[in-house]
Amino acid sequence: MAEINLTKAVRSNLLSLQSTAAQMTKTQERLATGLKVNSALDNPTNFFTASSLNSRAGDMANLLDSMSNGISTIQAADNGLKSITKTVESMQSTLRQARQDKSFKTASYTLDTTTIGSTAQKNLTFSGGAVTGSVNVALQGANSAAVATGSSTATALTGTTLLTDASIGLASTQTFTVSDGTDTHTFTVAAGSTVQNLIDGINGEAGLDVTASLVSGQFVLTADNNAIGITIGGTGTFAGIATQGVPTAVYTPNTVDQLVAAINANTSLTDKARASNDNGKLRIENLSTADLSIVGVSGTDGEIDGTTGSSNTATIGSNEVRKNLVSQFNELRDQLDKFSDDASFNGINLLRGDKLKLTFNETGTSTIEIQAKDKNGAATSINTTTLGITVAADADFDSDATLDTTLEGLKNALGSLRSQSSTFGSNLSIVENRQDFTKNMINTLETGAANLTLADTNEEAANLLALQTRQQLSSTALSMASQADQAVLRLF
DSSP, X not given: OOOOOOOHHHHHHHHHHHHHHHHXXXXXXXXXXXXXXXXXXXXXXXXXHHHXXXXXXXXXXXXXXXXXXHHHHHHHHHHHHHHHHHHHHHHHHHHHHHHHOOOOOEEEEOBOHHHHTSSSOOEXXXXXXXXXXXXXXXXXXXXXXXXXXXXXXXXXXXXXXXXXXXXXXXXXXXXXXXXXXXXXXXXXXXXXOBHHHHHHHHHTSTTOOEEEEEETTEEEEEEGGGOOOOEEEESGGGGGGGGGOXXXXXXXXXXXXXXXXXXXXXXXXXXXXXXXXXXXXXXXXXXXXXXXXXXXXXXXXXXBOOXXXXXXXXXXXXXXXXXXXXXXXXHHHHXXXXXXXXXXXXXXXXXXXXXXXXXXXXXSOSEEEEOOBOTTSOBOOOXXXXXXXXXXXXXXXXXXXXXXXXXXXXXXXXXXXXXXXXHHHHHHHHHXXXXXXXXXXXXXXXXXXXXXXXXXXXXXXXXXXHHHHHHHHHHHHHXXXXXXXXXXXXXX
16 A cells, blocks of 8 residues: 655644643543552652552551451450459459358257266267367266275375375285276385375376375375276285275266366367357357267257267258358359350460460561460469369358468469459550551551652643643644645645
8 A cells, every 4th residue: 555645734733642642641541540650661660669668568457457366365365354353353252251151050958967977978079060070078077086095994194104004004015006997007115105105106107097195084096087997906905905996987067167168178179169158058059061960969858968879969050151152152163264265366365375476567577475474474374273263162161261261362363363464454555556556657658659659630630631722722733734735625
């Protein structure tokens, strides 16, 4: 095809239109994208610099998601700690309520002094309740005695009286024995010894539960500690004393006040059972959340007479208020562990000892590790075991001293919880501050990139308007130039 020749004017206007169209296309692109640098062809330096800044901003934006999840994880742990703290405070209230409650059961008994004052030793036997094993309290006083007055005379004795036939039947050096029913001890007394020599010899013998004395001019052997079965034997005329037989124990019943003093002074019953005088009756208070058994109470008339057997056992009920509070305490303890187990977010539970690691920059050189730790800095979990809160037994609520010890333990547990909460709070503050910093850095990077690539829409709009005007003028000029070429047609 032959080349078409354009006039200079047409070609000039055509080139102007093409240039204007190209500029309009670029201006329209800038208005459409909002960027003055859309590719490396527009401005290589600004394009690649802005691309680098945007890439870093994008990397940091990805870190914001993990920070946001980390904040939620810490907040979940803090929610658990708050609930656990409230639970421990409720447990403290339960213990204080038990500490203040004194609704212990009591029973009052009349003493059957006739039955008690027999030749047999009788006791009140305490068991059950808070008592360990069985504890006996004697119902009688220690007044068991045997009297030896000599076999041939009623002459009054003194401590300096010689031991002769006229006194207790000793005419020459003799060997004799004294037995307390368990141990037998041998003595040799020379002729010419006094009654006091004999008394001193018996009383100075270690391990012999017998006391010798002079009572109203009579030589008396007394069984210590209500022991029964004193026997006397030997050689010569002194052996005649043994024919008087085994001494008879004589018991005097204790009064109510004496029994009250004996029960309250018994360390095995301290804080377990308490006695008092109830208008002449013996009142016994069961200081326990379990039933207290007392053997020695007649099953017939309910009086204390020292009789034994299951039918002669009285029962004093438990403190039901404290017993119910034990159940409340243990229920709260169970909830504490449930709060710990449920305080997780996105599979991470800081209260179970999980570790949370957060990265703060795109190079991974700035990180933080968050984990529950004990006072020694070792990783730990938050639960009843690590807090030292054990399951309460009924017996734990028997004694005020035990309750005070448990309260002290809960106080220490609260201290640990508050310390851990403070640590998590500090960690949360760090992550939130870093989150704000990262957001601001992203904004700074994106702003910097925008400054290099963003177009001024006002300027570009004005440019487009000018280009449109130029295009119209160029079109008009091209039309006029074309009309000049068409003038030759008039010749035809």
